[in-house]
Amino acid sequence: xxxxxxxxxxxxxxxxxxxHHTELGVGDDGALVRPAANCELVIxxxxxxxxxxxxxxxxxESLGWKTLAVNLSDMAAMGAVPRWVTxxxxxxxxxxSVPSSGHFRPVGLPVSTAPTDKFAHSxxxxxxxxxARGFFACADRYGVDLIGGDTTRGPxxxxxxxxxxxxxxxxxxxxxxxxxxxxxxxxxxxxxxxxALGLAHLQGRTVLQGCHLDECLAALHRPIPRLExxxxxxxxxSSAIDVSxxxxxxxxxxxxxxxxxxxxxIPDLPDAGxxxxxxxxxxxxYELLFTAAPTRADEILACAEQLKLPLRxxxxxxxxxxxxxxxxxxQGFDITPARRGFDHFE
Amino acid sequence: xxxxxxxxxxxxxxxxxxxHHTELGVGDDGALVRPAANCELVIxxxxxxxxxxxxxxxxxESLGWKTLAVNLSDMAAMGAVPRWVTxxxxxxxxxxSVPSSGHFRPVGLPVSTAPTDKFAHSxxxxxxxxxARGFFACADRYGVDLIGGDTTRGPxxxxxxxxxxxxxxxxxxxxxxxxxxxxxxxxxxxxxxxxALGLAHLQGRTVLQGCHLDECLAALHRPIPRLExxxxxxxxxSSAIDVSxxxxxxxxxxxxxxxxxxxxxIPDLPDAGxxxxxxxxxxxxYELLFTAAPTRADEILACAEQLKLPLRxxxxxxxxxxxxxxxxxxQGFDITPARRGFDHFE
Numbered sequence: 001x002x003x004x005x006x007x008x009x010x011x012x013x014x015x016x017x018x019x020h021h022t023e024l025g026v027g028d029d030g031a032l033v034r035p036a037a038n039c040e041l042v043i044x045x046x047x048x049x050x051x052x053x054x055x056x057x058x059x060x061e062s063l064g065w066k067t068l069a070v071n072l073s074d075m076a077a078m079g080a081v082p083r084w085v086t087x088x089x090x091x092x093x094x095x096x097s098v099p100s101s102g103h104f105r106p107v108g109l110p111v112s113t114a115p116t117d118k119f120a121h122s123x124x125x126x127x128x129x130x131x132a133r134g135f136f137a138c139a140d141r142y143g144v145d146l147i148g149g150d151t152t153r154g155p156x157x158x159x160x161x162x163x164x165x166x167x168x169x170x171x172x173x174x175x176x177x178x179x180x181x182x183x184x185x186x187x188x189x190x191x192x193x194x195x196a197l198g199l200a201h202l203q204g205r206t207v208l209q210g211c212h213l214d215e216c217l218a219a220l221h222r223p224i225p226r227l228e229x230x231x232x233x234x235x236x237x238s239s240a241i242d243v244s245x246x247x248x249x250x251x252x253x254x255x256x257x258x259x260x261x262x263x264x265x266i267p268d269l270p271d272a273g274x275x276x277x278x279x280x281x282x283x284x285x286y287e288l289l290f291t292a293a294p295t296r297a298d299e300i301l302a303c304a305e306q307l308k309l310p311l312r313x314x315x316x317x318x319x320x321x322x323x324x325x326x327x328x329x330x331q332g333f334d335i336t337p338a339r340r341g342f343d344h345f346e
Numbered sequence: 347x348x349x350x351x352x353x354x355x356x357x358x359x360x361x362x363x364x365x366h367h368t369e370l371g372v373g374d375d376g377a378l379v380r381p382a383a384n385c386e387l388v389i390x391x392x393x394x395x396x397x398x399x400x401x402x403x404x405x406x407e408s409l410g411w412k413t414l415a416v417n418l419s420d421m422a423a424m425g426a427v428p429r430w431v432t433x434x435x436x437x438x439x440x441x442x443s444v445p446s447s448g449h450f451r452p453v454g455l456p457v458s459t460a461p462t463d464k465f466a467h468s469x470x471x472x473x474x475x476x477x478a479r480g481f482f483a484c485a486d487r488y489g490v491d492l493i494g495g496d497t498t499r500g501p502x503x504x505x506x507x508x509x510x511x512x513x514x515x516x517x518x519x520x521x522x523x524x525x526x527x528x529x530x531x532x533x534x535x536x537x538x539x540x541x542a543l544g545l546a547h548l549q550g551r552t553v554l555q556g557c558h559l560d561e562c563l564a565a566l567h568r569p570i571p572r573l574e575x576x577x578x579x580x581x582x583x584s585s586a587i588d589v590s591x592x593x594x595x596x597x598x599x600x601x602x603x604x605x606x607x608x609x610x611x612i613p614d615l616p617d618a619g620x621x622x623x624x625x626x627x628x629x630x631x632y633e634l635l636f637t638a639a640p641t642r643a644d645e646i647l648a649c650a651e652q653l654k655l656p657l658r659x660x661x662x663x664x665x666x667x668x669x670x671x672x673x674x675x676x677q678g679f680d681i682t683p684a685r686r687g688f689d690h691f692e
Contacts (some may be wrong), residue, residue: 005409010689026355028424028522028523028524030388030389030390030420030421030423030424030426030522031388031389031390032386032387032424032515033386033387034386034387035381037383039379040378040379040380041378041379041381041387042376042378043376043378043379043430043432043433043493043494044376044377044433044494044508045433045494045495045496045508046495046496047435047436047496047498047508048500049436049498049500050497050500051500051501052499052500053498054362054498071629074376078374078378080376084389086389086510087391088392088393088434088508089393090393090395090436090504090506092391093439108526111469123422147388147534148389148391149391150393151393152393152398152399153395153398154396154397154398154504154506155397155501155503157501158436158500158501158504158507160436160500160508162391162393162434162502162508164391164432164510166389167376169378171380176374177374178374186526188682200568207416220484233447240570266629278400288388288562335351339520
């Protein structure tokens, strides 16, 4: 069986790739990076835990992609350019060659993430190689340098990835959650709900077919961080957030931050049922939800055209009322859900 | 029972403390920080896992201190000034109020870290309050801002903390592992081995008494990151590392990075037995191990006096030989251990 160090060397060492924004990568007590002048750093950290954020049976290449992509989405929501990422990894005890003594960071990457009773191939590195392929495919696509990490072992069934990501944004230009103004319009990118529908399909709660099934599974397994959109919205959006918990829940964060309310009239809202619930309350989509003054509508629609990404005006920010959010259908009937969501998705 | 949000609000919200180096702390998709001009950022990440890095029965206030202190030690070893830290936390399932849906970051701090069968008081916040006291005591002592985090739940017995820390160092002045030159002297701070002896005492493998016991337990539970020393060594040390794995093991990293060897003659090396093994191979001390040209000895001794911290010349860097490290006693006999260590400590 390959040792941990052999596996890391085999799958995660990238000898020839230049690190464009990095003075010193892995292999010392810390990495050294040189931020651009007149920029602020945007920093975000996330945990992905087996059984909570991903299934033990998750396909490893997609899991590698998603592990990074959901963090890139936080950079998108801040209007930042992602530059650097660190990856911590807690692996299961069954993988015998993981040492108990913790800290080391030769290349800072995971060794194995699967109980051997399910994934015997993990010990020959296949699972690991696939995870690394997905992670680096995402890193390369978006120009992010992996600059460090830590690998240690933990109990079976508790495989955990910990990602911290750093991006740059010119001073004062970050998109915040807190800037929504009364009268602003509310916009969302893409197709909210697809990831939740894909999950529902996998769980046997609905049956999707054809292209729609493919799109929903792609949204679930290979989310696309809306980084170009985040950059384009600098100076245009008054507030922004990425949809990770569900559209109504994340809109709630924007409204709370500005102490305002909202009425939604969503042009493409499905008529009823699971598809509507997924749109309003399904998490894991990583679309951007943002507000902007009505006068910016033409610029936003031009962005949509340029990025070939739907951007829909779904409502209006109002002065604070007792109801934080009301949702109306095309006929003007109040169809506000009794709860902000999640009934179908927990 | 207090909910998760109530516990966080109670123990981890610090309404009045100004964040000196931080534009925007927790509560958005990311934190915003503004690095100083002409500085490089030093970034390091570490995992602490229950059962591997700390006992389930660990005293929570000390655990909170140590969780941050071991990361500050990486900043010390790079000669950096620590500025910001993020904290991720995976908590056990028994703590019922931790939601399954993951990502949130109101203040980014842990909720509970102990199985309820052992720590019934964790649910009333006592364990948590103590952890927070220790963590913030360390953060305040060293001027570090907590800028974000993530809390999620995982299986029992797998409580995990993930820390990423960021510091600043003027461009080109970071202390690296890789600069050792043939002829340099090798220095170490403080009293290596104390943490390992403290652990051996707790495990019944030795019996310590009085002040020595207190010092060894303090080294184990409340390590002091050698930050002032790291700053003082900028421009003086040719290489540096912190002793986390054991003196010989960490010296090996320095020697490997420069492809050199070393002879050690350690003035205060214990004569034999557990104390000697602890000195040479005990990890978890977080002293600084560094090299410097012989001409810098007076400056180093002046540092020791100013910082009231022992700094000992323990050996010399040599051209690479077959033996990476040889250890000699005061009479000149070769007492090199057969292995670099850990027999007593794993």
